[in-house]
Amino acid sequence: xxxxxxxxxxxxxxxxxxxxxxxxxxxxxxxxxxxxxxxxxxxxxxxxxxxxxxxxxxxxxxxxxxxxxxxxxxxxxxxxxxxxxxxxxxxxxxxxxxxxxxxxxxxxxxxxxxxxxxxxxxxxxxxxxxxxxxxxxxxxxxxxxxxxxxxxxxxxxxxxxxxxxxxxxxxxxxxxxxxxxxxxxxxxxxxxxxxxxxxxxxxxxxxxxxxxxxxxxxxxxxxxxxxxxxxxxxxxxxxxxxxxxxxxxxxxxxxxxxxxxxxxxxxxxxxxxxxx
Ligand SMILES: [Zn+2]
Numbered sequence: 217x218x219x220x221x222x223x224x225x226x227x228x229x230x231x232x233x234x235x236x237x238x239x240x241x242x243x244x245x246x247x248x249x250x251x252x253x254x255x256x257x258x259x260x261x262x263x264x265x266x267x268x269x270x271x272x273x274x275x276x277x278x279x280x281x282x283x284x285x286x287x288x289x290x291x292x293x294x295x296x297x298x299x300x301x302x303x304x305x306x307x308x309x310x311x312x313x314x315x316x317x318x319x320x321x322x323x324x325x326x327x328x329x330x331x332x333x334x335x336x337x338x339x340x341x342x343x344x345x346x347x348x349x350x351x352x353x354x355x356x357x358x359x360x361x362x363x364x365x366x367x368x369x370x371x372x373x374x375x376x377x378x379x380x381x382x383x384x385x386x387x388x389x390x391x392x393x394x395x396x397x398x399x400x401x402x403x404x405x406x407x408x409x410x411x412x413x414x415x416x417x418x419x420x421x422x423x424x425x426x427x428x429x430x431x432x433x434x435x436x437x438x439x440x441x442x443x444x445x446x447x448x449x450x451x452x453x454x455x456x457x458x459x460x461x462x463x464x465x466x467x468x469x470x471x472x473x474x475x476x477x478x479x480x481x482x483x484x485x486x487x488x489x490x491x492x
Contacts, residue, residue, distance in 0.1 A: 220246040220410060223269065225277040228411060229362055231255070231340055235273050237264035239294055242458065245374060245408040248294045250274055251366055253359060257337040259285040260308070261357055261366050262407060263298035271301045283308045285335055287342070288325070289368025289407060290351035291315030299323045311335060313346060314353025316383060329355060342366075347396065349389025350377050356396065363402040370396070371418060373409025376425050378462050379469035386426070386469040387476060393423050430470050434491065437480060441490040444468055 222236040237248040250270070251261040258278045263286055264270055275283065283306040288296050291314040300323050303310055311329050315321035331346035335357075343358040350369045357366040369377045370392060379386050401415035412418050432451050436442055442450075444464050452463045464485065471489055474480040482489030 222247055223273050225252065225273070228405070229364070231359065231362060232364065232405065233277060234405070235270070235277065237270045237294075237298075238267055239265045243378070243462070244294050245372070247408070249405070249407055249409075251405055252277055253342060253357075254337040254340050256282060256339060258283045259287055259335060259337060259342060260302065261287045262289050262295045262368070263302040265294055266297040266301055268301070271298050271305060274302060275305045280306050284337070286310045287329075287335065287355070287357060288312035288314070289356070289366070290354040291319045291321055292351060292369070295368065295407060296321070296323070311344075312353065313344075313355050314351070316352050318383065345395070347392035348385060349392045350379060350384055352383050352385065352388075354392075358399070358401075363400060364405055365396065365399070365401050365403075365415065366405045367396075368407045371404055371406050371412070371422060373406045373412055376422060378466050380462070380465040381469050381472055384465070384469055386466075386473040389469075390423065390426060390473075393419055393426075397423070426470075429466075430474065433467065433470050434474070434479070437489060437491045441488040443488050444471070444485050447489075 220236050222238050225233040225235050227233050231253055233252040235250045236246055240247045248264040250264045253259045286302055286308045299310055309326045311327045312325040313329050329344045333344040335342040341360045345356040347354050347356045347370050356370055379389055397419045404412040404415050436450055444467050447467050448460050448463045479492055480489055481492045
């Protein structure tokens with residue numbers, strides 16, 4: 217069993233440590249993963265929720281002046297809410313693509329990251345990849361020395377990630393996954409759950425899963441117009457009721473992608489959708 221105990225720094229490789237945040241739940245699995253990259257100069261990937269005990273654990277794992285960068289995969293609160301508290305504790309530079317204006321977040325990056333940037337520590341380099349889909353400001357970070365990809369919520373361990381429009385975008389997500397698939401990667405370090413050892417297979421599974429959903433939706437609609445709630449109850453038979461609202465958001469994301477491609481028509485969550 218993987219050790220996903222919260223609050224302690226677990227070494228995953230010579231350069232990578234992980235601390236699991238105390239926010240386990242339906243959408244967060246064992247809790248958000250905070251990664252520490254480097255020893256002499258440390259980049260923190262995702263401070264996680266604004267939990268004082270968690271921020272203390274992050275600072276306590278290194279000498280505070282060694283924490284030089286706070287990298288944010290995306291603005292969702294389970295990844296980014298602790299950003300200000302960690303900044304105050306360490307003086308580190310906040311590097312992020314977002315947050316998008318619509319999020320109304322109470323923090324801003326010191327440095328706006330863009331695709332292709334490289335954050336350079338003394339012992340390592342982290343390449344920034346802009347991977348919109350789960351969130352418009354989503355970034356993955358590629359650790360060149362170990363060919364490890366920090367995936368945020370673009371890829372999770374144990375489940376596929378929810379695409380919640382309008383900030384979430386299914387077409388963009390598929391493009392991001394295709395792009396990641398082209399890279400030679402050794403391991404994936406996801407935003408939730410344990411390390412994934414077979415990046416090629418996982419990324420292919422993700423794309424296949426999305427295409428299967430899309431086909432299910434098209435199949436049901438070809439039998440007649442359907443509302444999103446009906447699509448969810450037909451497709452997500454094994455998924456607990458409590459998750460049906462989120463499933464509906466992902467179905468909407470699929471429908472919007474198909475609509476942009478001219479394959480279905482419909483308006484919103486309350487209207488009936490049909491094949492075009
Ligand atoms: Zn998350």
